[in-house]
Amino acid sequence: MHDMRDRPEPVTMATIARMAGVTQPTVSRAFNHPARLSPETLDRIMQAVRQTGYVPNIVAGGLASSRSRVLAAIVPSVVNITYVALIRTFSAIMRQRGYQVMLMESGFDATEEERLVALSLAHRPEGILLTGIQHSEQCRRMLVASGIPVVEVWDLTRSPVDVCVGFSHEGAARAAARHMLSRGYRHFATAAVDDARAIRRNLAFAQELRANGHACRMGRDLPGLPSIRSGRAAFARLIEDGLPIGQSAIFCSSDVMAQGVMIEARARSIEIPREVAVMGFGDQDHAADLDPPLTTIRIDRDALGQRAAEALIARIDRQDVPERRIDIGFTIVERNSL
Amino acid sequence: MHDMRDRPEPVTMATIARMAGVTQPTVSRAFNHPARLSPETLDRIMQAVRQTGYVPNIVAGGLASSRSRVLAAIVPSVVNITYVALIRTFSAIMRQRGYQVMLMESGFDATEEERLVALSLAHRPEGILLTGIQHSEQCRRMLVASGIPVVEVWDLTRSPVDVCVGFSHEGAARAAARHMLSRGYRHFATAAVDDARAIRRNLAFAQELRANGHACRMGRDLPGLPSIRSGRAAFARLIEDGLPIGQSAIFCSSDVMAQGVMIEARARSIEIPREVAVMGFGDQDHAADLDPPLTTIRIDRDALGQRAAEALIARIDRQDVPERRIDIGFTIVERNSL
């Protein structure tokens, strides 16, 4: 084994104060209100800081000021780019404002989310970001009782815990249906995993089709996360269940599912989009680089992260927040798969 | 705008103590050493806790005990599954031990990493996870001076800041070369993005080939993150530069790159593996679901996360740490693309 580094006695503001011949609160001012100090004093302090490599203890500061400088973010999955891309923008903006974010993964499970919220609360975050609007009753109660600002992302609702930023999943699905109709497709199907938002979209998709006199084959929703495997399986099932070849369009719950559909179609020598057309959801990075390039629905995840950050900052600063519902919309990106 | 919820006066251990008719330290004991309390006292305290929904303030506790219960983790990219899959396992294990992790993204930039380490230090994490072994001098100094346990993942080195867990990139690349040779391929190329670890692998790959009397076309390393686009571009360039069709094998810097290579090959009607064979790196989730299934090098990222967690816990607890270098190895997964 290797030698334990003995803890050197920790450097604190008191240490710096002693070195600079001032009192500890003066050192605190050097960091928080440098303008209020005489240049000479500031200089001596900063010299001591440099010599020691001292870094102020935010935790102690947070305790004193009741500002932890910490945020909590809970996403369903940290390996799913759909949810993480947003966190990246959110974190970057927040970091600039002096916040660090604790990222946690709920695994699409409301009970686990509730547990994580409880854990977060112990760190007294100044704000919490939650994915989606479906939380356990207990979770909502804890959140409300804590009085901590909360931003819910990806969905819109009339009764957010605090603020929500997202888009209309139903609207996007209806737009997809209308787009396919206008393109002349006559047979429709969905390929989705068992995910609350995807299911809501598919329902709206089928409804819009029905309103226009068309039926929709609802692919059986597959368990687990969206994956190429699920996409392949979904397409295989659809074909085996008799989806007509020609004038058919498939609405996928994500780009990854669509990718799976395309791979399976190729393996079965079914040509896309001539024989079967495909639409994805999400417009992930490589949607444009597939062959054929994937037609999909773009959600501006950066905007989502940014608006979420802005909304949360406003709530933390107790500014007037005019809208508790922020709609970032969606766009259909036409490429060649449909 | 909507009504600001007025902050109710915060519930603390003192509040609970008053309600339960005990002193505040007794409430502390109820959480940290419940066995030392009489069942009746414990009961009264817990009742008050339930009534108020009180959650102990870990930050204050951390200040008092010098145990922040916080960890910092810095990865190059939070949207790249390669780096995040590990964090997920790591976080889950650490959470069970009562730690929360602050996740940060360095963007493959040592200077940014240095900044993030400095920011982390302000939160007095009990341990830090770093990706890779290349850090700025200043960064290493800060780390060592802080005395905080550090685990470096993905690479092995004889001189880690503290502990490292990874595997031999050179060894993996040489194994790939030998594997291709044994399969009878005669023309070799690499397809990589401009990434330190990928470049090291490619060098070792070419060297092993040379040692066996074969040349290797080094695909020009593409800028940016690995993507399907880069993979397509790399393959296109290789073909245009005259890579022979037949008995050729391409060593990719990641599975995503390999996926791009396969897509571009298909678009050019080049059959894999008959005309050109492809090997990926990483064995990501859908490697097996591609068509053809991708032959690749598996790195057990869960093991990486787990061993990293274990090593860090050992260091935090100041246990004897016999090995500062933990090799988790790699395996070649034979599927059909090579």
Next chain:
DNA sequence: TTGAAAGCGCTAACAT
């Protein structure tokens, strides 16, 4: 411009 004093919400001795 700086110092003195108090206190943030806990944990950890040490008493009893």
Next chain:
DNA sequence: ATGTTAGCGCTTTCAA
């Protein structure tokens, strides 16, 4: 089994 006391490293009045 519980209370008393101190103190973690800061920020924030209030004085001077």
